[in-house]
Amino acid sequence: MDKKDLKQAGLKITRPRLKILELLETANQRHFTAEGIYQILIREDSGIGLATVYRVLTQFESAGLVVRHHFEGAQSVFELNYGEHHDHIVDVKTGTIIEFHDEIIEQRQISIAKKHHYKLVDHSLTLYCEKISSDED
Amino acid sequence: MDKKDLKQAGLKITRPRLKILELLETANQRHFTAEGIYQILIREDSGIGLATVYRVLTQFESAGLVVRHHFEGAQSVFELNYGEHHDHIVDVKTGTIIEFHDEIIEQRQISIAKKHHYKLVDHSLTLYCEKISSDED
DNA sequence: CTCAGTGCAAACTATTTGCAGATTT
């Protein structure tokens, strides 16, 4: 079904695109940096260049297959678009990313926008957190 | 009282720092890009370089005088730290920035973090909006 | 066969840094 997604997006089915899509779908993490994907591809000796990774991710983003986040720090973070919107908790110590969804906050955002005579088009909410626990690194 | 703030931050009182602080305090906007500040300084023929603008803003940030935001788009946005935390609505058409504060969302964030066994260290919430008006496209 | 897609290197943008001279204390 990967191929269908690409076709639907008007993109030719090429090795780099399939490879990256597969990677996004099957890896044990959901959040990737372009450089991170590139490194994995290098390890697999795929011969896919960093520029292509960026191009493919950008195309996927336009096609709605992927969502791009701008957390703190320089790099963009990409994740497969599973359809259900969510926000993120970023562990400031480890960089771990956790997803969450809170309907109360979602609703609140809409009414805040409305109160200011605006229509909510998009939003970004990120919680930067530290673990609470006795055993830390 | 500008000078006091600088002294307290352990920063020498220099022309660039005073100029930038004054600019941040007295301008009719509250949100600035480093480049934007630099352009104003150029117009005033102040002879202050872009590198210095960045250095000063970074120092101000460390000193807590200024807050840095990473909205969509490449550049960082800086604003004077007035103490009261707030989030932002960004008008995606005009770039206008509006501040808001919502206690319900603030509380919700804290409990979400807690639910995931995290302590909220910082957070960033930005609503990207469009004006509501009778004449729409 | 045609045109989109690719790799590579070079270009770009935002930001940082090294250094020698200028300023603050």
Added chain:
DNA sequence: AAATCTGCAAATAGTTTGCACTGAG
């Protein structure tokens, strides 16, 4: 005078683009 600060140019980091070649349809 000592130490910090500054301007400039060069360096960096992330991302994008031009171009000749490769590969999908």
